[in-house]
Amino acid sequence: MTELSPMRLWLMRGGFVLLALVIVFFHILPLDTQPTRWAGPDLILAFACAWSLRRPDYVPPLLLAVVFLIADLLLQRPPGLLALLALIGCENLKSRGRSLRDATFAVECLTVAVVITFILVANRIILALVLVDVPGLSLTLSELGMTLLVYPLVVAITHGLMGVRKAAPGDLDTTGQRI
Amino acid sequence: MAKDRSNANDFTGPLRRLLLAVLILILGAIFLLWRIDSPRVERFRAQITDSIIPNMDWALAPVTGTVNLLRDYQSYQRLADQNQELRSELRQMQAWKEAALQLEQENARLLDLNKVRLDPRLTFITGVVLADSGSPFRQSVLLNVGARDGLVDGWATMDGIGLVGRISGVAQNTARVILLTDASSRIPATIQPSGQRAIVAGDNSAAPPIDFLESPDLVRPGDRVISSGDGGVFPAGLLIGQVAADPGGRLRVRLAADNERLEFLRVLRHYGTEDVTDTAQVVSDAPPVSGEGPVTEATEVVIE
Numbered sequence: 001m002t003e004l005s006p007m008r009l010w011l012m013r014g015g016f017v018l019l020a021l022v023i024v025f026f027h028i029l030p031l032d033t034q035p036t037r038w039a040g041p042d043l044i045l046a047f048a049c050a051w052s053l054r055r056p057d058y059v060p061p062l063l064l065a066v067v068f069l070i071a072d073l074l075l076q077r078p079p080g081l082l083a084l085l086a087l088i089g090c091e092n093l094k095s096r097g098r099s100l101r102d103a104t105f106a107v108e109c110l111t112v113a114v115v116i117t118f119i120l121v122a123n124r125i126i127l128a129l130v131l132v133d134v135p136g137l138s139l140t141l142s143e144l145g146m147t148l149l150v151y152p153l154v155v156a157i158t159h160g161l162m163g164v165r166k167a168a169p170g171d172l173d174t175t176g177q178r179i
Numbered sequence: 180m181a182k183d184r185s186n187a188n189d190f191t192g193p194l195r196r197l198l199l200a201v202l203i204l205i206l207g208a209i210f211l212l213w214r215i216d217s218p219r220v221e222r223f224r225a226q227i228t229d230s231i232i233p234n235m236d237w238a239l240a241p242v243t244g245t246v247n248l249l250r251d252y253q254s255y256q257r258l259a260d261q262n263q264e265l266r267s268e269l270r271q272m273q274a275w276k277e278a279a280l281q282l283e284q285e286n287a288r289l290l291d292l293n294k295v296r297l298d299p300r301l302t303f304i305t306g307v308v309l310a311d312s313g314s315p316f317r318q319s320v321l322l323n324v325g326a327r328d329g330l331v332d333g334w335a336t337m338d339g340i341g342l343v344g345r346i347s348g349v350a351q352n353t354a355r356v357i358l359l360t361d362a363s364s365r366i367p368a369t370i371q372p373s374g375q376r377a378i379v380a381g382d383n384s385a386a387p388p389i390d391f392l393e394s395p396d397l398v399r400p401g402d403r404v405i406s407s408g409d410g411g412v413f414p415a416g417l418l419i420g421q422v423a424a425d426p427g428g429r430l431r432v433r434l435a436a437d438n439e440r441l442e443f444l445r446v447l448r449h450y451g452t453e454d455v456t457d458t459a460q461v462v463s464d465a466p467p468v469s470g471e472g473p474v475t476e477a478t479e480v481v482i483e
Contacts, residue, residue, distance in 0.1 A: 024313065025235060025238065025239070027313035028232070028239075028311060028312070029239060029310070029311070030243060030308045030320055031247070032311075032439065032440075033308075033311050033318065033320055033438050033441050034360075034438050035315070035318055035383050035384055035385055039314075039315040039316070040315070061195070062198065065202045070227070070231075073223075073227045073228070074228060074231065074232075074313060075313040075314045076316075076319060077316070078210060078213055078214075079209055079210065079220060079224065080206045080207065080209035080213065081210045084203060084206035087203065087206065088203065091199060132214070133362055133363065135315075135362070135383065139316060
């Protein structure tokens with residue numbers, strides 16, 4: 001974990017793309033083609049938030065934009081809109097990352113909840129503004145709720161399994177400078 | 180330490196902010212472009228899907244199969260109950276089978292008397308479902324047949340029994356089917372036996388409601404809903420489902436197709452109904468404007 005070579009940096013960036021592709025893959029499995037009353041969590045968004053707070057350099061803006069745009073295209077969403085909002089949200093989280101580094105997990109959860117709520121609500125408002133059919137309110141609300149509920153689990157996986165942890169004071173970044 | 184960081188950011192900061200602004204502009208432009216010129220962007224989306232999803236096919240099929248196997252295994256645990264249900268259903272079915280056989284014979288006799296030739300151009304292509312829409316907001320599936328197989332936007336898609344949806348978005352190797360349950364699906368339909376015209380309008384629920392019905396009093400739950408062919412996009416007479424009333428009293432269609440597990444779908448080739456444009460020439464004495472076909476046909480009719 002202490003080793004932060006460029007190799008590892010690119011490995012983790014590739015890892016994020018792979019993770020997003022795996023999530024999309026499980027979304028598009030044709031298991032159940034009946035309409036459902038509730039929506040599952042937006043796992044890509046949750047992971048992007050968790051990674052942005054922990055290691056901003058693993059998820060640069062270009063990578064986030066490309067991943068979200070491809071997810072938009074593959075998951076039949078209006079292309080670009082959710083990608084745009086998610087990018088703004090994640091960049092906002094990154095800018096708060098330093099102040100949240102020493103905060104408790106509850107504070108982090110609350111911040112992320114605010115950002116994700118902003119993303120989904122803004123998505124809905126903009127869709128309504130440009131006169132696109134907005135999906136049912138229950139679907140959006142359940143997606144929001146599930147994403148917030150699943151966030152601690154996502155953080156646990158990010159922290160435990162993938163080893164993406166907050167930089168401790170004194171850690172060096174890829175250029176050998178103190179973070 | 181914070182000071183160190185901000186110093187280090189002096190070089191990269193503005194550049195990074197510029198990159199971010201450019202990215203935001205690009206994404207916003209893509210969204211606006213989609214809103215203004217949707218077909219073009221949807222074609223682009225179909226091409227992207229076409230280049231990515233077939234590559235995942237080797238993994239999609241086995242994983243889907245495994246999950247379905249596990250689900251089936253769970254359902255085996257309810258085997259005894261199911262057996263009981265099936266037995267009682269079988270008894271009902273046998274009565275129906277008898278009726279169906281009699282009707283089939285009668286139908287065959289009538290067809291023979293009529294010398295009816297069923298439309299030979301209504302052939303079909305069978306495709307395998309590769310993927311679904313991936314989000315609960317849209318109801319669609321992706322087939323492994325596309326422009327390569329001659330598919331055209333708007334063709335009807337059926338499972339073995341009933342109408343499933345309509346082709347919307349054809350790429351080289353894949354085609355997307357918008358299901359009847361999708362919020363953007365509108366299918367003109369006829370309700371038998373009253374013969375009323377209506378629109379089956381999907382609303383993201385399992386049973387799409389019936390819209391634009393002239394006199395709902397004539398329609399009873401249990402009536403058959405079939406496609407009417409209005410507009411010429413769909414062939415007429417495809418079974419959609421049965422009318423059912425929801426607790427609110429609204430009429431909905433219980434779909435005949437089994438949307439729960441779509442595996443193989445038939446895409447019906449349909450080249451539209453031909454327009455009859457020169458009937459006036461047959462009736463009136465006016466000389467034909469071009470060609471002699473209609474005249475000879477007319478004279479033949481007269482001779483007969």
